[in-house]
Amino acid sequence: MSAVLSEKWVEIGNLDEIPKLGSRVVRTASDEIAIFRAADDRVFALSNRCPHKQGPLSEGILHGHRVTCPLHNWVIELENGQAVAPDVGCAKSYPVRLEGEMILLAI
Amino acid sequence: MKERLVLIGNGMAGVRTLEELLKLEPDKYEITVFGSEPHPNYNRILLSPVLAGEKKFDEIVLNKREWYQQHDITLHAGSPVVEINRVKRKVLAADGTEAAYDRLLLATGSSPFIIPVPGANLEGVISFRDIHDVEQMLAASRQYKRAVVIGGGLLGLEAANGLIKQGMEVSVVHLMETLMERQLDAAAGAMLKRSLEENGMHFLMGAQTDAILGEERVTGVRFKDGSEVKADLVVMAVGIRPNIELAKQAGLYCERGVVVNDTMQTYDPRIYALGECVQHRDTCYGLVAPLFEQAKVCANHLAELGYGRYEGSVTSTKLKVTGIELFSAGDFHGDEQTEEIVFQDQAGGTYKKLVIKDNRISGAVLYGNTVDGAWYFQLMREGTDISDMRESLLFGEAAHLGSSGHGGQSKASAMGDEAQVCDCNGVCKGDIVKAITSEGLFTVDDVKAHTKAGASCGSCIGLVEQILANTLGGDYSAPEAKPICACTDFTHDQVRSTIREYELIDKQAVFDKMDWRTPDGCHVCRPAINYYLISAWPGKAQDDAQSRFVNERVHGNIQKDGTFSVIPRILGGRTTPDELRAIADAADKFNVGEVNLTGGQRINMLGVKKEDLPAMWAFLTERGMLSGHAYGKALRTVKTCVGSTWCRFGTQDSTGLGIKLEEMTWASWMPHKFKMAVSGCPRNCAEATIKDFGVVCVDSGYELHIGGNGGVKVRATDVLCRVTTEEEVMEHCAAFIQLYREEARYLERTAPWIERVGLSDIKKRIVEDVRGRKALYARFLESQEVAQHDPWTARAKGAEAHEFTPIKQIGE
Ligand SMILES: Cc1cc2nc3c(=O)[nH]c(=O)nc-3n(C[C@H](O)[C@H](O)[C@H](O)COP(=O)(O)OP(=O)(O)OC[C@H]3O[C@@H](n4cnc5c(N)ncnc54)[C@H](O)[C@@H]3O)c2cc1C
Ligand code: SF4
Ligand code: FES
Numbered sequence: 001m002s003a004v005l006s007e008k009w010v011e012i013g014n015l016d017e018i019p020k021l022g023s024r025v026v027r028t029a030s031d032e033i034a035i036f037r038a039a040d041d042r043v044f045a046l047s048n049r050c051p052h053k054q055g056p057l058s059e060g061i062l063h064g065h066r067v068t069c070p071l072h073n074w075v076i077e078l079e080n081g082q083a084v085a086p087d088v089g090c091a092k093s094y095p096v097r098l099e100g101e102m103i104l105l106a107i
Numbered sequence: 108m109k110e111r112l113v114l115i116g117n118g119m120a121g122v123r124t125l126e127e128l129l130k131l132e133p134d135k136y137e138i139t140v141f142g143s144e145p146h147p148n149y150n151r152i153l154l155s156p157v158l159a160g161e162k163k164f165d166e167i168v169l170n171k172r173e174w175y176q177q178h179d180i181t182l183h184a185g186s187p188v189v190e191i192n193r194v195k196r197k198v199l200a201a202d203g204t205e206a207a208y209d210r211l212l213l214a215t216g217s218s219p220f221i222i223p224v225p226g227a228n229l230e231g232v233i234s235f236r237d238i239h240d241v242e243q244m245l246a247a248s249r250q251y252k253r254a255v256v257i258g259g260g261l262l263g264l265e266a267a268n269g270l271i272k273q274g275m276e277v278s279v280v281h282l283m284e285t286l287m288e289r290q291l292d293a294a295a296g297a298m299l300k301r302s303l304e305e306n307g308m309h310f311l312m313g314a315q316t317d318a319i320l321g322e323e324r325v326t327g328v329r330f331k332d333g334s335e336v337k338a339d340l341v342v343m344a345v346g347i348r349p350n351i352e353l354a355k356q357a358g359l360y361c362e363r364g365v366v367v368n369d370t371m372q373t374y375d376p377r378i379y380a381l382g383e384c385v386q387h388r389d390t391c392y393g394l395v396a397p398l399f400e401q402a403k404v405c406a407n408h409l410a411e412l413g414y415g416r417y418e419g420s421v422t423s424t425k426l427k428v429t430g431i432e433l434f435s436a437g438d439f440h441g442d443e444q445t446e447e448i449v450f451q452d453q454a455g456g457t458y459k460k461l462v463i464k465d466n467r468i469s470g471a472v473l474y475g476n477t478v479d480g481a482w483y484f485q486l487m488r489e490g491t492d493i494s495d496m497r498e499s500l501l502f503g504e505a506a507h508l509g510s511s512g513h514g515g516q517s518k519a520s521a522m523g524d525e526a527q528v529c530d531c532n533g534v535c536k537g538d539i540v541k542a543i544t545s546e547g548l549f550t551v552d553d554v555k556a557h558t559k560a561g562a563s564c565g566s567c568i569g570l571v572e573q574i575l576a577n578t579l580g581g582d583y584s585a586p587e588a589k590p591i592c593a594c595t596d597f598t599h600d601q602v603r604s605t606i607r608e609y610e611l612i613d614k615q616a617v618f619d620k621m622d623w624r625t626p627d628g629c630h631v632c633r634p635a636i637n638y639y640l641i642s643a644w645p646g647k648a649q650d651d652a653q654s655r656f657v658n659e660r661v662h663g664n665i666q667k668d669g670t671f672s673v674i675p676r677i678l679g680g681r682t683t684p685d686e687l688r689a690i691a692d693a694a695d696k697f698n699v700g701e702v703n704l705t706g707g708q709r710i711n712m713l714g715v716k717k718e719d720l721p722a723m724w725a726f727l728t729e730r731g732m733l734s735g736h737a738y739g740k741a742l743r744t745v746k747t748c749v750g751s752t753w754c755r756f757g758t759q760d761s762t763g764l765g766i767k768l769e770e771m772t773w774a775s776w777m778p779h780k781f782k783m784a785v786s787g788c789p790r791n792c793a794e795a796t797i798k799d800f801g802v803v804c805v806d807s808g809y810e811l812h813i814g815g816n817g818g819v820k821v822r823a824t825d826v827l828c829r830v831t832t833e834e835e836v837m838e839h840c841a842a843f844i845q846l847y848r849e850e851a852r853y854l855e856r857t858a859p860w861i862e863r864v865g866l867s868d869i870k871k872r873i874v875e876d877v878r879g880r881k882a883l884y885a886r887f888l889e890s891q892e893v894a895q896h897d898p899w900t901a902r903a904k905g906a907e908a909h910e911f912t913p914i915k916q917i918g919e
Contacts, residue, residue, distance in 0.1 A: 012915040021627060021653040024909060029918035039627045056669045059657035061630040068630035070657040070665055073557075075630075086546075086557045107917065 007095070007106040012029055015041065015101045023058040023067070028107055033060035033094055035103065036078050043103055044078035045096040051076070051089025109137045112409065113198055113208040115188045115353065117142025119151055120382025120398040121214030122170055127406030129178055131624070135410065138180045139206045140197070144237055145185030147172050150547060151237070152395060152579055153429050158241050158269030162544065169547040170742040181206075191357035193375060210409060213365060213373070213380035215350040217393070221343055224258070226319030232341045235266045244342065248273035251339030255279075255328050257316055259286040261426060263344035264303065268428045270342070271307055278309040278336060280316060280328065280347075290424050290435040294451065295458050295474040302431055302456070311336070326503045348392055349384045364391045369416040371405040379883045381405050387419065394422050395579075398551060407596070412622070415596050423484050425477070425576045434480035434576075437470035437487055438462060445469060450501045459501055466494045479503035481572040492865035495825070528574070529560035536574060541577045551575065592631035594624050599852040603639045612640060612648045628654075635853035638740070641776060642848050644889035652907065658738035661910060662898045663720055666713065670700070671720060673712045675727050676773060679747045679765035679785075680708030689730035697723045705743030707782065709735055721911050725903035734899040736774060740854070742844075743782045745769040746794065750787030750804065759804035761787035764833055768802075768840055774895045775844065775887075778851040778860075783840070796824045799847075799857040800840055805829070809836050813843055813869070814861040822858045828874045842873050842883035845890075851881075 018024050018037040025048055026033045034048040036058050042065070048058050055071030065078045073086040081091035095106040110820060112128075114121045117140050125138065125279075131693075146168070153167040162287065175182045183204055190199040197207040219234035221227050231251075233243050248270060256267040259281030267277045279286075285296035286303075300310060319341055321618040349364035358367050360374040364386030367373055371381045381401040383659045392398065397420035407415040409772060411455065415624040423436035441447055441462040450459040457475035461468055461483065468487040473480055482503065487495060493500055522528070524537030542548060542557045554571050555561050561568045569663075591594045597605075602617065611617050614636050618628065628636065637654035653661050663671035692712050694702050700714025724734070737743060745768050750761030765785040772783075784795040794817070795801030801812035801824050808831035811823035827843070830836055846869065851860040861869060873880050902911075 010915075010917060012917075017909060017914055019653060019909070022909075024914035026915045026917060027913045035914060049720065053667070054669075056665075059661070059669075061633060061656070061664060063627050063629040063633065064625055066629075071667065073630065 006013040009019045009091075009097075009104045009106050012103050012105050015098065015103060018043075018103075022076070023060075023062065025058050026105060031092075033105065033107075035096065035105070036062055036064065036067060038078070041098075043096050043098060045094035045105055046076070046078065046081050047094075049091060050074055050097060051081075051083055051091050052087070110135065110209040111207055112136035112138050112210050112212065113206050113215065114138065114140045114349040115191075115198065116214035116216055116350075116382070116384070117144065117146075117148055117182070117184060117646060117805065118214060118216050118382065119148065119169075119395055120402060121212060122148040122217070122468070123179075123399055123402040124214070124381065124405050124409070125180070126170075127402050128409050129299065131406060131410040131744070133178075136198075136210070137180070139208075140175070140180055141183045141186055141188045141200055141204075141206075143185070143187040144239070144357065146238060147175065147182070147184065150236065150544075152427075153267040153544065154235070154241050155240065155269060157238070158235075158244060158266065159272040159274075160269075164238055166544055188353060191353060191378075193378075196377070196849070205369065206485050208379070212409075213354060213378060213384060214382040215348045215353060215384045217347040217383040219343060219346050222316060224316055224318050224347055226321060226325065227343075229319055229321045229325045230323055231321070231325035231339060232319055232343065233887045234343050235262055243271065244340065245273065247340040247414055248275050250278060253278075253338050254340040254342065254818075255338040256344060257328070258344035258346070259283070259310070259312075260289065260344065260346075261287060261424060262323070263342070266342045266344055267308055268303075268306070270340075275340070276309075277307075278311060278338075280311045280314050280330075280336075282313070282315055284313050286310075287426070287435075290439075290472075290873055291433070291474075292439055292472055293464045294462060295433070295435075295472045298453075298458055298474050299426075299431065299433060303428075306430075335650050347383065347393055349386070350825045352382060354380070354384070358855065362386055369404075369418060370408050371401055371417060372408075379405050379409070390419060390423065391419065394424065395549070396420060396422055403596075412624075420495045421488055423480065425480070427577070427579075432475055432477045433475075434473040434477040435471065436480070436484050439470035439472045441470065447830065448497075448501055452664055461500065463493065466492050468493060477576075480576070481569060489863060491863055492867060494864040496862075507590070522570075525540055528570050529558075534558050534560040538735045539574050540570065543575060549575075549579065591635055594628050594632050595621060597621055602636065604637050606643050610644075612644055614640065614651060614654065627817070638776065638778065638853050642890070646893040652910075659719065659740070661717065662724075662734055662738060662902065664738040668714075670714045672737070673699075673715050673723055673727075674705065674709050674735040675718070675732040676735040676769075678769045678773075679745050679762050681747070681762055681766060685730070686732060689727060689732060693723055693726050696726065700717055705737070705744075707737075708746050709737070709744060709859060711737070718911055718913075721902050721905075721908070724899035726802070728897065728900045728903050733773065739776065741776050741781065742769075742772045744785040745772075746782070746798070748785075748787050748792040750785075754787055756790055756805070757787035758786060758806050759809065761785040761793065761802075761804055764802065764804075764809075764836065765793075767833065767837065769839060771841060771891070772844060774897070775848070775891055776894060777844070777848055778853050779843065779856045781857070782849075797821065798824065800843060802836055802840075807831065808809075811836065811839055814857045814866070816856060816858040818856075821860070826860065827870065838880065838884045839873060841887040842880040843869075845883040846872060846888035848887075848890075 022033050023036045032048040034046050036044045036070050047049050048056050050057055050069040052074045055069040059070045060067040063093050066075050068075050081093040083089045097104050148170045150167045150169050156162040176467050186200045186202050187196045189201050199205050219236050220825045233240050237823050254270045254277045256263045256279045267279050270277045284294050286300050303658045315331040317331045318329045325341050327335050329335045351361045351365050354365045356362050365384055367380050367385045367387050371379050373380050382398050401417050404415045404417040425738045426433045445462050445464045460472045462470035467490050471483045522536045526536050528536050539558055548554055561571045616637050633654040637651050640648040641650050694712050697719050699712040703711040705711050745765040747762045747765030751757030781799045783800045784793040784798045786793040786795045787804050795803050797815040797817040805808045810829050811827040813827045815824035816822045
């Protein structure tokens with residue numbers, strides 16, 4: 001597969017397409033990726049599957065740089081996908097950046 | 108440069124304060140700790156199980172040495188401070204170590220009181236305060252046979268129990284005629300004495316110690332009446348004295364303890380003090396629960412957040428002797444102004460006494476069966492008016508609220524380690540006990556976070572509280588003034604009244620006004636604040652979608668596989684062939700996984716993909732259907748029976764009335780979900796007596812019921828009143844809902860709300876105060892004008908479209 005060779009940056013949409021403290025998903029052939037927009041307009045990207053029981057993180061409530069999973073309230077760090085103690089687990093995180101208002105995701 | 112904070116006393120109160128402080132301000136201070144004992148901080152409470160051989164020292168250490176390292180805390184263990192120089196702002200330890208401070212924290216605890224009788228300093232005379240004492244007792248128990256414990260209080264009895272476990276013959280000497288007289292009345296004390304005697308403990312009651320006998324090592328004890336007993340070991344457990352010498356020598360004002368104000372400051376504002384060494388509002392405490400409340404306040408001030416006051420604690424006690432169930436709280440002796448409710452079963456070994464003052468519990472003693480201790484304690488702290496539950500009060504919470512789910516299991520101590528406590532998350536008793544001791548947990552919230560017990564439906568919280576109490580010997584559940592969440596110290600009620608008083612209309616205004624610790628709250632406080640805002644200012648406050656749980660944001664119930672369910676409203680449970688056809692066609696068209704009939708007389712289509720929701724709603728709303736709000740903290744259903752239209756017993760048109768009620772109330776947001784029902788006669792086919800608001804039709808009109816619940820905790824309704832016309836039913840119903848909307852806390856169902864404020868209060872406001880009722884009714888209708896719009900229709904037309912589609916599809 002060619003994707004293995006290098007990650008490529010893809011334009012996925014404008015910042016204002018995601019509400020502040022909200023999230024939307026990007027669907028790829030292999031995964032569903034949740035893109036989060038924090039109150040300070042930083043964006044983050046995590047696999048949309050909670051490390052606990054695969055809950056859709058994009059449906060959770062965002063606060064600071066964390067999201068609370070809607071199914072059983074695990075709290076996940078947006079920066080690295082780690083569950084906040086005492087829970088243990090990790091959701092895959094993807095590189096994401098802003099170029100002006102455009103959100104770019106590396107897959 | 109960082110400010111320097113020095114802690115004197117490496118014990119439970121001091122270190123807890125550091126932990127709280129590090130949570131708030133991890134980098135503010137350079138911290139140094141001095142402790143007399145050569146150990147890191149351990150859980151003093153658990154010395155009793157160590158003595159009884161049920162635990163090892165390692166297991167009761169709360170903060171390992173690595174913890175101090177990780178937080179850059181300099182620890183001088185085994186190094187008592189001997190002088191505080193307040194002018195130069197430094198402390199001096201016995202070994203010559205010095206440390207300068209900007210702020211000083213005193214948490215020196217207390218010392219056992221040694222009765223000043225001849226022989227009190229002989230070898231083999233020991234007190235019971237620290238691990239060193241326990242080691243000495245354990246060593247003595249290996250060599251010697253006979254022990255005398257002086258003092259029949261909590262500590263003395265736990266010591267005696269431990270020594271019996273170690274194989275010694277133990278006599279307990281007590282000055283009074285009642286054991287644990289500070290916690291028990293005579294009746295409970297006598298029952299306790301009997302069961303301890305069955306365990307092999309001997310008692311000498313009303314005996315005053317005159318001298319400890321022996322040359323070098325103790326050989327016996329002599330009493331005032333001249334009698335003597337032999338002893339190879341004497342344990343003195345007659346009380347404690349706050350350690351105030353150091354503070355006194357430094358010129359800090361002391362009485363029985365170091366005197367502090369509500370922010371835990373001594374007379375020198377740079378010096379804080381807390382724990383057993385202090386005297387606050389004339390009280391010295393000897394239990395850990397108050398220390399934890401003090402630690403929170405103190406940490407808050409050290410972090411310079413500047414809010415939070417300590418206003419004293421109400422405490423409760425349990426005796427940590429395996430097999431003995433005993434609970435005591437508050438003022439259990441009573442006086443001329445109090446009355447008592449007592450239950451005594453000598454043969455069965457149970458005793459319960461509640462002391463009531465002005466219809467509120469002011470004290471409780473339970474022996475033999477302490478299941479309801481936590482409940483009574485809560486009613487007591489919250490000052491709940493109990494006049495409506497008087498008759499059933501002694502039978503406990505279970506009699507009051509039926510419980511489903513744990514097979515009637517209600518006695519934590521009788522459960523084996525493998526017995527399941529939390530049926531939702533599959534957590535056993537052993538897991539919980541292990542987490543409490545190995546992780547050093549003290550509150551139900553800690554246990555929830557670490558084990559997930561009680562984190563889902565919450566029905567096992569009572570058991571978790573008992574396990575905590577049995578393991579730690581007290582009730583550590585958070586005090587009444589519980590903050591909403593960790594983002595603030597303010598309670599639900601305070602937030603809500605601030606919103607009204609200062610006319611705050613969005614969440615940011617609340618965060619700013621009330622100094623929220625986090626920039627945008629968390630998943631606990633944001634939905635609550637959003638609800639308080641929209642219910643206080645209908646039409647003015649914007650509903651914030653990002654502060655809503657997914658179900659309410661997306662207007663469907665999320666299922667465990669991430670799909671949603673769709674439940675259209677079927678007013679009053681009456682439907683038509685056209686509606687049924689619409690539902691059947693929708694189910695076909697959108698390939699729903701399963702179609703279900705719900706308990707609320709509706710039809711549930713499960714397994715719908717999120718992207719399909721708007722189209723499916725468009726399909727249904729075009730055919731005249733509305734959202735059922737089956738996903739929200741909102742009005743759910745109005746269940747009805749067929750009533751006088753068809754049923755031979757029917758007294759009124761129950762279906763028609765149900766439809767009217769639902770037409771009036773649908774789409775109103777509430778603190779929690781809200782269900783109604785109307786039955787056509789007292790046969791009650793619509794189960795109106797387990798609903799939040801129920802109507803039972805009778806020949807002469809309508810009987811109105813409130814506060815029922817058919818969930819985890821079954822609770823039958825209370826009767827509100829009887830009325831004669833449908834208009835009155837509507838008015839009472841709306842007024843009751845509005846009162847609930849305005850005054851219950853977010854996520855509080857009507858049943859616990861009524862328990863908390865008392866039925867009589869609600870009757871007064873809805874039934875007796877006619878003008879008040881009409882005003883509530885008017886406010887409800889006003890808020891409905893804003894709220895009563897169908898969210899499905901709006902979304903079918905394109906509102907919030909971003910909610911339902913991916914931002915981008917890559918590949919395929
Ligand atoms: C056997 C036993 C069982 C108990 N059971 C219960 C129970 O079931 N429930 C309950 O709520 N409470 C119980 N308690 C009481 C509870 O342990 C205390 O309330 C609590 O430990 C007090 O905390 P503290 O920090 O004020 O004092 P401590 O925990 O005593 O800490 C004070 C520390 O300061 C040190 N110190 C004193 N002077 C100096 C100095 N000059 N320099 C340096 N260090 C100094 C002391 O050595 C000590 O280590 C029990 C106590 C004991 C002894
Ligand atoms: S509650 Fe009464 S009126 Fe309604 S169906 Fe049952 S028996 Fe008939
Ligand atoms: S699936 Fe996320 S918390 Fe359980």
